[in-house]
Amino acid sequence: MNNSNKMIAVIGEQTIVKIFRAIGYDCFYDTDPADVVARCQELDAAGYKIILILEKTAAQIAKYLDSRASIAYPIIMPIPDTVTHSHYGMQRLKENMEKAMGIKVGGNL
Amino acid sequence: MATTTNINATRMERLRQNDRLKTARRAHKLLEDKYDEMVHKFTELIKRNRNLRELVEKQLQQALRLYVSASVHMSTNAIDTALASRHHTVTLNCSSQNIMGLTVPHIEIADETLNKDEAILLTTPVNFDDAIRLLQQLTATLIELANIEKTCSMLADEIQKVRRRINSLEYNMIPDIQSKIKFITMKLDENQRETQIRVMKIKDMQSKAETDA
Numbered sequence: 187m188n189n190s191n192k193m194i195a196v197i198g199e200q201t202i203v204k205i206f207r208a209i210g211y212d213c214f215y216d217t218d219p220a221d222v223v224a225r226c227q228e229l230d231a232a233g234y235k236i237i238l239i240l241e242k243t244a245a246q247i248a249k250y251l252d253s254r255a256s257i258a259y260p261i262i263m264p265i266p267d268t269v270t271h272s273h274y275g276m277q278r279l280k281e282n283m284e285k286a287m288g289i290k291v292g293g294n295l
Numbered sequence: 296m297a298t299t300t301n302i303n304a305t306r307m308e309r310l311r312q313n314d315r316l317k318t319a320r321r322a323h324k325l326l327e328d329k330y331d332e333m334v335h336k337f338t339e340l341i342k343r344n345r346n347l348r349e350l351v352e353k354q355l356q357q358a359l360r361l362y363v364s365a366s367v368h369m370s371t372n373a374i375d376t377a378l379a380s381r382h383h384t385v386t387l388n389c390s391s392q393n394i395m396g397l398t399v400p401h402i403e404i405a406d407e408t409l410n411k412d413e414a415i416l417l418t419t420p421v422n423f424d425d426a427i428r429l430l431q432q433l434t435a436t437l438i439e440l441a442n443i444e445k446t447c448s449m450l451a452d453e454i455q456k457v458r459r460r461i462n463s464l465e466y467n468m469i470p471d472i473q474s475k476i477k478f479i480t481m482k483l484d485e486n487q488r489e490t491q492i493r494v495m496k497i498k499d500m501q502s503k504a505e506t507d508a
Contacts, residue, residue, distance in 0.1 A: 193385065193386070193387045193389075194385065194387070201363070201366070202359055202362075202363065204374065204378065205358075205359070205362040205378070205426060205427065205430065206430065207378045207379075208377075208378045208383060208427045208430070209383045209385070209427065209430045209431050209434060210383040210384045210385045211385075235387055235389050235400075235402060236387075236402065236438070236441050238437075255448045255449070255451075255452055256448075256449055256452045256453075258391060258398065258399060258400040258445065258449070259389070259400055261400060261402070261441045261442075261444070261445045263440070263441050263444055263445075265351070265352075265355055266352045266355055266356050266359075267356075267359060275348055275352065276345075276348060276352075278448075279341070279344060279345060279348060279444070279447070282341070282447050282448055282451040283341055283451070285451040285452065285454070285455050286334065286337050286341075286450065286451040286454040286455065287334070288458070
């Protein structure tokens, strides 16, 4: 691949994530949770540093994401898609807040 | 509750338990200081994290919407050709940072180059180019968000662990050692009283025997 830098990867539906190829990210079109987990492990072994996953897919592999919470690399981060904005990224942020402070924060921080 | 069944009620053991108590109290204080500093750092980072996420989500959604609307008017081949014509590379510099003894990732853009085939621009819809331009502008913010989000996640994990250690020391270990010390002290006092009574009794018996004689 011309644009590949082996550093940032995007996983999600082909129709949405394909555009990231234009800015030098490697795109993988997996949507099944098991395939996504396998792909993340593969990318981790390949030395990718940042893996972006569409929120809809990321929400389905929450357990895997939790298990990677204390591991520095790769950074696996949910990003929103165009249609179903589930606020999963924001929800994870609130979970972190709850974990650290011991209280649930609903509104503004 | 302290388990006092296996304790050797001796002065040596009490000294040992006193040392343990001193160490536990010191560890408790150090962990509390570490916890306070970590929470302070976390509060700062989480605010920045939230602001960045809101910004990234807004811009990313806008870019993806533009792309989806543009791709409706383009064939798959046209999209592939347009994407392949842009040779945008981002080189990252990955290192690690130390926050209160916790090693967190630190990524920054080392080099960013953009080579595009200008001829392709004539054949692609405006929305398509706008979407790509938006995504290019977003790269630095996206990387900063990845850094901060991971740091927050790791800090939250560590804060939880430290809080558990503090609670374990405060509500389990320190009271346990204190009750052991109390048990040994009471046992030693009891032994001392027993010895004293025994001596008094013997003296009493001796003086009684002398009087009878």
